Amino acid sequence: MSEDARRSAIRVLDAAQYDLNNAVIDVELKNLAIEYSYLSTPIEGLVVSVGSPYAGVNATPLQAEIEIINPNTIYFSATADQTDAVRLKQGMSGKITFDAYPDETFNGNLYYISFIPKEDETGTVYKLKFQLDDKSMALPLKMKMTGDLDINLSESKNVLSIPSGFIKKDKKGDYVRVNNQGNEEKKYIKKGKEIGGDVIIRSGLEQGDVIYD
Numbered sequence: 001m002s003e004d005a006r007r008s009a010i011r012v013l014d015a016a017q018y019d020l021n022n023a024v025i026d027v028e029l030k031n032l033a034i035e036y037s038y039l040s041t042p043i044e045g046l047v048v049s050v051g052s053p054y055a056g057v058n059a060t061p062l063q064a065e066i067e068i069i070n071p072n073t074i075y076f077s078a079t080a081d082q083t084d085a086v087r088l089k090q091g092m093s094g095k096i097t098f099d100a101y102p103d104e105t106f107n108g109n110l111y112y113i114s115f116i117p118k119e120d121e122t123g124t125v126y127k128l129k130f131q132l133d134d135k136s137m138a139l140p141l142k143m144k145m146t147g148d149l150d151i152n153l154s155e156s157k158n159v160l161s162i163p164s165g166f167i168k169k170d171k172k173g174d175y176v177r178v179n180n181q182g183n184e185e186k187k188y189i190k191k192g193k194e195i196g197g198d199v200i201i202r203s204g205l206e207q208g209d210v211i212y213d
Contacts (some may be wrong), residue, residue: 071141153195175204
């Protein structure tokens with residue numbers, strides 16, 4: 001092969017290699033474009049908010065906000081006054097009534113008590129989180145649904161109790177007004193602790209006594 005023919009062959013090979021390299025780069029760029037056209041998230045859930053919901057628009061990191069919520073991880077949020085927060089412990093149960101389901105009661109398990117008080121509140125309150133039971137999770141619950149929560153902070157069994165509003169006090173001590181053979185009379189009592197507006201009566205009353213306000 002002459003020198004001119006050899007040089008011509010080298011030029012042809014170089015041109016072919018250049019075209020091949022460009023073709024490979026073009027394929028790689030297209031693959032990257034396809035790969036970057038999809039967004040992935042480390043958690044499963046529903047997309048509830050997109051900062052820039054328009055296709056073909058270049059978005060900056062500040063605009064590319066996408067909110068994803070996993071319905072399987074929703075919880076019931078509540079607040080507790082500082083006087084009650086110190087009596088709460090993780091693992092306590094509560095009864096939840098959703099405003100959307102007023103005739104049903106569901107169970108919740110307390111798993112989070114905030115260490116710092118919640119901001120923008122009139123008093124000092126702390127945030128609580130309750131894990132919902134299977135019965136609640138089977139409902140078509142939505143974010144920010146409201147409801148009521150009852151927590152049993154203390155329980156006493158086989159005791160006599162009356163509403164605190166029936167108890168009066170004078171110089172001799174605490175008393176209630178009772179029915180004694182059709183007549184109203186004053187009867188002194190010894191109180192125990194108060195639970196949920198009811199006062200445990202340690203002595204002075206018996207089951208079946210009729211009391212007056």
